[in-house]
Amino acid sequence: MQIERYAEGHFCWADLATPDPEAAHAFYGDLFGWSTQPLDDDHPPYLALALDGRRVAGLRTRPPHTPAAWTAYANVRDLDRTLARATRRGAHVLDPPATIGSAARRAILADPEGAAVGLWQADRLPGFEHVNAPGACIWNELNARDPLGAQRFYAALFDWRFHKVPDNPAEYWAIRIPDGYNADGYNGGILQMTDEWGDMPAHWITAFAVDDILAAAHRIRLAGGAVLAGPANAADGPFAVAADPHGAVFMVIQPPA
Numbered sequence: 001m002q003i004e005r006y007a008e009g010h011f012c013w014a015d016l017a018t019p020d021p022e023a024a025h026a027f028y029g030d031l032f033g034w035s036t037q038p039l040d041d042d043h044p045p046y047l048a049l050a051l052d053g054r055r056v057a058g059l060r061t062r063p064p065h066t067p068a069a070w071t072a073y074a075n076v077r078d079l080d081r082t083l084a085r086a087t088r089r090g091a092h093v094l095d096p097p098a099t100i101g102s103a104a105r106r107a108i109l110a111d112p113e114g115a116a117v118g119l120w121q122a123d124r125l126p127g128f129e130h131v132n133a134p135g136a137c138i139w140n141e142l143n144a145r146d147p148l149g150a151q152r153f154y155a156a157l158f159d160w161r162f163h164k165v166p167d168n169p170a171e172y173w174a175i176r177i178p179d180g181y182n183a184d185g186y187n188g189g190i191l192q193m194t195d196e197w198g199d200m201p202a203h204w205i206t207a208f209a210v211d212d213i214l215a216a217a218h219r220i221r222l223a224g225g226a227v228l229a230g231p232a233n234a235a236d237g238p239f240a241v242a243a244d245p246h247g248a249v250f251m252v253i254q255p256p257a
Helices: 021-032 078-089 147-158 213-222
Strands: 011-018 035-038 044-051 054-061 071-077 092-100 104-110 118-123 137-144 161-164 172-176 186-192 203-209 227-233 239-243 248-253
Touching: 011 021, 011 118, 021 044, 021 054, 021 213, 044 239, 054 239, 071 203, 071 248, 078 092, 078 104, 078 147, 104 227, 118 203, 137 147, 137 248, 147 161, 147 186, 172 248, 186 203, 213 227
Parallel strands: 011 054, 071 118, 137 186, 203 248
Antiparallel strands: 011 071, 035 044, 044 054, 092 104, 104 118, 137 203, 161 172, 172 186, 227 239, 239 248
16 A cells, blocks of 8 residues: 555654664565665665565664664654644653654654654655555554553644454554544554563554564564564454564564455
8 A cells, every 4th residue: 555645643654773774674674575775865874665666664773782673653744843742741852853864854752651652744755655565564552551641642642532442352442543544544552561561661563564474473583583472363463573683673463364
């Protein structure tokens, strides 16, 4: 599915910050078939990860000896104004606004529970050029200790709506947004973290679609990554939580046929 514009507050982009971009490209290229493209004449280099010539994510360099991490970005019309609104509501800025050439301006904030989420003010790059297909982003999920507090924060920031999923083994809310690129308008989800999670902090996780969850888990292990949870069945298809060789955590989902 190809997208040309994103609504305010809709997840529109994701990027990987890693101390070893070449190794990351090798790992994800093997897993998803991604190639790299220059995004702009930006410095330090910011690359696009592409599937069949369509941009599906970004790749940027993180200083050595710092953990690799994926970040999901929500589309905003005014980055500075959104950051100011977020900080008034208990968030704080992790990465201040930065310009990626002529592609966009980006920033990363920590919500009141500490979960990192990005903001993307598009210029020439609205965001993902391909979604909801194998090798492309399909979902973003917030794992939160206080899901109702998270709903209040994000509803005030982005006007998100929430729908509690009935008959779910865990407490789960789907995030809904007008003009979402999914047919039902859903933009992601919020999962209630329980005591079984130990001392793990709240966090966002980005999910990519695969056509075979067992084969994907096998490729992840062969390429030096780790499968942290699953494969397991869920209402929207089997999934697994994984980490790449530098520890960046992501999810893979096999959507129903």
